[in-house]
Amino acid sequence: QSALTQPASVSGSPGQSITISCTGTSSDVGGYNYVSWYQQHPGKAPKLMIYEVSNRPSGVSNRFSGSKSGNTASLTISGLQAEDEADYYCSSYTSSSKMVFGGGTKLTVL
Amino acid sequence: QVTLKESGPVLVKPTETLTLTCTVSGFSLSNARMGVSWIRQPPGKALEWLAHIFSNDEKSYSTSLKSRLTISKDTSKSQVVLTMTNMDPVDTATYYCARIRYDISLDYWGQGTLVTVSS
Numbered sequence: 001q002s003a004l005t006q007p008a009s010v011s012g013s014p015g016q017s018i019t020i021s022c023t024g025t026s027s028d029v030g031g032y033n034y035v036s037w038y039q040q041h042p043g044k045a046p047k048l049m050i051y052e053v054s055n056r057p058s059g060v061s062n063r064f065s066g067s068k069s070g071n072t073a074s075l076t077i078s079g080l081q082a083e084d085e086a087d088y089y090c091s092s093y094t095s096s097s098k099m100v101f102g103g104g105t106k107l108t109v110l
Numbered sequence: 111q112v113t114l115k116e117s118g119p120v121l122v123k124p125t126e127t128l129t130l131t132c133t134v135s136g137f138s139l140s141n142a143r144m145g146v147s148w149i150r151q152p153p154g155k156a157l158e159w160l161a162h163i164f165s166n167d168e169k170s171y172s173t174s175l176k177s178r179l180t181i182s183k184d185t186s187k188s189q190v191v192l193t194m195t196n197m198d199p200v201d202t203a204t205y206y207c208a209r210i211r212y213d214i215s216l217d218y219w220g221q222g223t224l225v226t227v228s229s
Binding site: 001003034036038040045046047048051052057089091092093096097098099100101102103104 | 149156157158159162170171172173206208210211213214215216217219220221222
């Protein structure tokens with residue numbers, strides 16, 4: 001399975017909103033509502049931020065939101081804060097009962 | 111409190127077989143609609159899903175690594191074992207185990223273990 005496509009980097013100023021896209025195919029992102037997003041700070045394990053396209057686990061700020069249109073899922077972070085600076089990965093279930101990650105996006109808070 | 115902890119060698123030689131163990135606590139490997147996944151991350155690179163096993167013993171493997179991977183679980187020991195054969199320097203990575211849910215999200219992760227492949 002090919003990795004999902006994410007922009008290599010995005011940036012924004014504190015207080016602004018940014019959106020990270022995650023593009024797949026009808027065999028993964030477009031075919032199922034099993035898209036998740038993870039935040040990873042340097043040297044740390046990833047943390048689940050969004051599951052089932054748009055659901056937030058308990059404890060995750062409501063500044064994080066997810067959506068999907070066709071074969072592209074998106075993560076939006078509103079009210080950017082310095083602590084949001086991290087790498088972000090999307091993942092999806094696939095038609096062959098597997099899982100695939102995106103290539104990751106580095107978020108820089110200016 | 112759910113925790114997962116990876117254990118295994120930090121250094122393996124090319125062509126050797128890597129065996130990693132994930133010991134879980136705070137949940138049972140027999141819990142319905144849950145399981146354990148293995149993921150790796152080469153230094154400075156992206157996450158790569160390797161395999162997962164669910165409570166009903168359903169297993170799935172990365173297509174590109176399927177021939178080299180075996181995943182199994184011992185529910186009584188709360189352990190999931192991943193073996194990867196014929197290790198190569200390109201397999202140098204931090205290996206993570208994580209709890210996988212029915213919605214294919216990974217809600218709890220281990221701290222990861224760095225495995226270096228070198229002669």
